[in-house]
Amino acid sequence: MEIILLLIFLPVVGAAIVGLLGKLELAKTVAFIWSLFSLGLTAYLLSEFDPGAGTQFTVDYPWFLSMGSRFNVGIDGISMILVLLTNGLIPLIILASFNHEYKNPGAFYGLILFMQTGLLLVFTALDAFLFYVGWEAALIPIYFICAIWGGPNRIKVNIKFFIYTVAGSLIMLVGMIYMAQQTADKTYDLQSFYQASLSAGAQSWVFLAFFLAFAIKMPVFPFHTWQPDTYTEAPTTGTMLLSGIMLKMGIYGAIRWLIPVAPLGFAHWGPTVLVLSIIGIVYASIIAFTQKDVKRLVAYSSIGHVGLIAAGIFVWNLNGLQGAMIQMISHGVNVVGMFFILDIIIRRLDTRDTDKMGGIAKSAPTFAIGFLIVLLGTVALPLTNGFIGEFLLLMGVYNYNIYAAAIAGLTIIFGAVYMLRMYQRVMLGDANEATLAFRDINANEKVVLFIICGLVILIGIYPNPILNISEPAAKSLIDLVNGKIGNVSSF
């Protein structure tokens, strides 16, 4: 048995088992333990992993041969980071949901584990068709999670989310089919995609087709309008999955399937996309200033942060790419932490409106400290995880253009403004009747918050192990693209 198959399909087996438990409360415990198996397996993989050795643990089985698609998976440094993120965050997200009584927990946690397999397929696939299958397989469970366990407005919001995302991915599928026709051996193989020689014009179209899917998923301005509504309406666990892991599919896709597949298209559209990303940073941050719904505020802040990651990718240099890698982990940890914190507040106060909050710090000092640490990670204070990522990303953008860096850097100021404003409105100031009775966090919440805060600080102090995982892979990917662009024109 190949270990990577075990890694990918272990969660789906767990999903079946958990699903069978139906309405038993036991389901969440089983799901949690099962996700720990995956995490342990990831740790084992990590210990076996050699960053310098390219793609490892590869498995290549014939699949839809007549179509030119094989079941071809493997892990290189970039994939490793995302596998680590997925398998690290899912146990945490499940643990964070322990305070919720979701009806029909078997189905709920089964869907989460099913989604995990989809995500892992996306992050390890070396075949475009397989990538697409994983891409959609991850979407289906999250749709049901949001549509069944979400807020009152969930159906309408979810249809928009679903159709929007599917529209993007169908266009990507068209692009993939076109690419497969253009490869030398008429296959969906990643390397064949990389080696296909298309005219600059054709690459432009392929770039757009792929970009649309990834831009919607991330989301990049102006394809973001599904996101605040969905984050707000989804159950908190769903929001964590969406923001913590799922949006990284778009970023990963851009790194693996967009820029190297259509380098000339990237050369043509890259600057435009960069401008969009930077607009997104400023735009979303400014919107976040006046949001009174805490979930919506964090949703917009997430658009801003992802905009910076996108900018770091689309400048396509080592600093930017490495910054994106570590920021994906940091953003995952921070945004899950942030939504967990908001969930605690919302569950206790039964409102998302900041006007009805205030003074919580007084009644819940431990909670206030945890909130503050996560917040500091989000605003990228040095010695927290956010700083490493934003520093490298901004440096990457700076290497491309100093003005772009100056504008993208506004996130440092704006982030402080809206986050501290929220903290002040929620935690500081005078308490009202509801917040006066605010219970401090219980043991489960303490554990989750402690893990998150620990990660925030640990990654901030010693980021090198993570950076080392992805550096060789990032370097070779950059060389590949620059070589191809350089052959045709000087970019």
Place this chain on the structure above:
Amino acid sequence: MFTHLVWLIPLLPLIGFLINGLGRNVLPKSAVGFIGSVMVLLSFIVSIGIFTELNDSAVKSVVYPLFDWIQVGDLKISFSFQVDPLSSLMLLIVTGIGFLIHVYSIGYMHHDSGFAKFFAYLNLFVFFMLLLVLGSNYVVMFIGWEGVGLCSYLLIGFWYSNPSYASAAKKAFVMNRIGDLGFLIGIFLIFSMFKSLEFSTVFSQAANLAPNNNIIVLITILLFIGATGKSAQIPLFTWLPDAMAGPTPVSALIHAATMVTAGIYMIARSNILFTLAPFTLNIISIIGIATALLAATIAITQTDIKKVLAYSTVSQLGYMFLGLGVGAYTGAFFHVITHAFFKALLFLGAGSVIHAVSNEQDMRSMGGLRSKLKITYATMLIGTIAISGIPPFAGFFSKDEILAHAYEHNKLLWVLGVVGAMFTAFYMFRMLFLTFSGKFRGTKEQEEHLHESPGSMTFPLIVLAILSIVGGFIGVPEVLHGNHWLARFLEPVFYASSTKVHETAVLDHNTEYVLMAVSVIGAVMAAIIAYVRYSKNGHVPVPDTADRGALANLSYNKYYIDELYDFVIAKPLNLLSGFFYRIVDKTLIDGIVNGFGKVASEASKGLRLLQTGNIGFYIFMMIAGIVALLAYGFLNI
């Protein structure tokens, strides 16, 4: 020996922070205060050891690497410390004054419920400040730089239940962040130019460059923007007066003695870059003197004792920047040291007063405290004389050095500097007389409660008062038959800069005597005017409701700069936020997205009208279709 223990210096306060932070609900107050203070004291002892070692040693700069922090491609940022004359002196200030203020806080914060939290924050601040000072590259410095901003935020908002205090904390953090962005981009520029962020590498390469390099000018301007944020210069100075919302020891430590001088420290550290950019130096001197005067003119009408001191700090920081701008790096750093002594003293004294009068800060409700608070009065008097620049107290020497360099550079700067110094003397003596002379103007209860502060509070006052008296003697200029120990000690740090500047005519001794005489006489006269007005005539500032003159009103309301920023920046941004959210996001972009859905559903609404349900019509359409198909077929054949 001690140099190898340099990692202990920041580590000890960090340990203190962790112990006090984690044990805040368990530890008794005495233990908390003891741990907090002793950790800083130990750091101070190590700092003294390092200082004496460095003084005796021939090697004037030691880099002590700890571990590799960030490593991406050719970007290698190591977590490492640098010990040299500049950082060793700054270490002494931070840990020494830090220790005194910790001791003071034991008394001052004794009744506060957040006692342990307060000490944890203070320790954390000292930790970050030491990182800032010790960092051997710009990024480690930046850690400390942002870290102290965080602690400043936490401590200003220490009493966060008061919404305006929480807002002041937020304002301080955000304004600092504006500067930090400039600093950060400056760091990127430095890296792309020198391929390194280590001070030693950058400065040794820069020493070989010709002046007026455009990139260097840009780098220095960006670094200076960073400094304006942290050191409260125009245009980012408005946070510092608001920062007085924090407990008074915080104001003394963070917002007077240490953190706010970080900008000066950073520029002094990067002096070679700035020397290569005369253009930036001119800007710095202009901003410096403008800030000094602006803040001084605001200070003369303020009635809150801490606000007076806050604006005084802004003004003195302006002097330091003036010193940097005219190339008097030693003078500026000298003023950092002396200012740390007397301003910490004045703030702690003010704290002692506030403590005595039951948390009243308005000087209109004070007065006549001289007899009740003897030690506080005596020490604050010393501080006031020192800040006014009256010899032989500390402030005189440092301020004089800056002014002398300003005179060499540009006579107008000197004139403005002297005017500012007169303002300084005036508002400081005004504060002193309003507080201590005349009759007590507060309530009866407050009067009965008046008392001298406990020993833990007066002890730091006395130490600082002694330092304010003798602190100036480390830099007695040659003209006064001194040998300026400080300049010689710091020479290795500023050596490269001094070789770049072609010394213009050095002032002859007579000119220097005249300059000193003018500034001293000016200060004394201002003090006398303040005495006559506020002590002899017993003038008291009018209540808020009364009319002032137009000028006084402008000054009292801080030139309406806060309102201006609010109107020009904050309000438009909030409006923009609403506009983006409601119009652009919800209506325009979402409108287009939903438009796709609408087009589909509208089209179906139109097309379904064809389904009339009338069978005859269906059949007719069917036959018409067949005929049309046939016709099409015939025509095409």
Place this chain on the structure above:
Amino acid sequence: MESVIQSIQGVPLNHYILFSAIIFTIGVIGVLIRRNAIVIFMSVELMLNAVNLLLTAFSAYRGDASGQVFVFFIMALAAAEVAVGLAIIVMIYRNTNSTDINVLNRLKW
């Protein structure tokens, strides 16, 4: 059998085509202008039989029996269709007391 073919071929093919076309057109017009479901039904049968006639004629003229085989199939089909169609009409009549197709306009938006 020969004589049948010969007698059919005695009439020129054009006449058959013309005749079928006329019957078919009568059927179409009947479907279009009449409202009674039964009459429409009969008109549909008329069209069907016009086609049958044509098939038979061509079959005879070309000497190919498969045309006539088709006709048998169509007739069988038509019988089935009549059975179902009339049943529907009877049901409609029972429900609406009328066989006017304008009553049957419920199948719309």
